[in-house]
Amino acid sequence: xxxxxxxxxxxxxxxxxxxxxxxxxxxxxxxxxxxxxxxxxxxxxxxxxxxxxxxxxxxxxxxxxxxxxxxxxxxxxxxxxxxxxxxxxxxxxxxxxxxxxxxxxxxxxxxxxxxxxxxxxxxxxxxxxxxxxxxx
Numbered sequence: 196x197x198x199x200x201x202x203x204x205x206x207x208x209x210x211x212x213x214x215x216x217x218x219x220x221x222x223x224x225x226x227x228x229x230x231x232x233x234x235x236x237x238x239x240x241x242x243x244x245x246x247x248x249x250x251x252x253x254x255x256x257x258x259x260x261x262x263x264x265x266x267x268x269x270x271x272x273x274x275x276x277x278x279x280x281x282x283x284x285x286x287x288x289x290x291x292x293x294x295x296x297x298x299x300x301x302x303x304x305x306x307x308x309x310x311x312x313x314x315x316x317x318x319x320x321x322x323x324x325x326x327x328x329x330x331x
Contacts, residue, residue, distance in 0.1 A: 211237040212329050215254065217247040217273070218262040218291065223314075227260065230318050231325065244268025248276060251283065258329055260321070261308075263292035263299065271306060278307035287328040291316070 214236045218224045221242070228238050241250045245267040251259060259277070263270035270290055277283045290303040293314045303311045310324050 211235060212258065213237045213239070213254065213256040214258045214260060214325065215239050215241065215247065215250050215256040216260050217241045217244075217250070217265065217270070218260075219243060219265045220262070223262075223291075226318070227321065230322060231260075234322050234325070236325070236329075242266075244270070244273045247273050251277060251286065256286070258287040258289070258325065260289045260291060260325075263290055263294060263303070271302060274303065274308055275306045289321075289324055289328070 214231055216224055216227050216231070216238060217240070218227070219242050224240050224242065228240055232238050239250055239254055239256070241247045243266045247259070247261065248268070250256075261270045261273060268276075270292070274288055274290065277286060277288070288308045289310045289312060290308045291312050291314060292299060292303075300311045309328055312321065312324065
């Protein structure tokens with residue numbers, strides 16, 4: 196009985212889609228990590244642009260949820276760098292920002308983001324966007 200529970204847990208973990216979260220605000224990172232894991236996804240986090248690129252390279256996630264304003268490299272630079280690499284052509288990218296101006300949204304989408312969410316955001320909105328992008 197215990198063995199089958201363990202097998203199911205590890206099978207679910209192996210089959211779960213992988214999402215990398217990148218934000219320099221620890222509270223946002225922690226709350227998103229909790230919510231996305233609760234929705235059944237495997238999550239890894241980073242807190243700056245350089246760490247984001249390293250995480251994507253080493254872990255090969257299915258999705259990247261990426262803050263725009265971060266130290267070292269901003270989200271636009273990270274997104275542009277990943278989109279220039281053919282190895283990440285299938286990586287889904289959602290950009291998060293406190294900048295709600297239309298020009299930033301258009302820039303994010305123009306450089307290759309699949310979606311763009313402004314802060315503050317509803318947690319259900321993020322989960323809905325994640326599911327829509329990963330399950331299509």
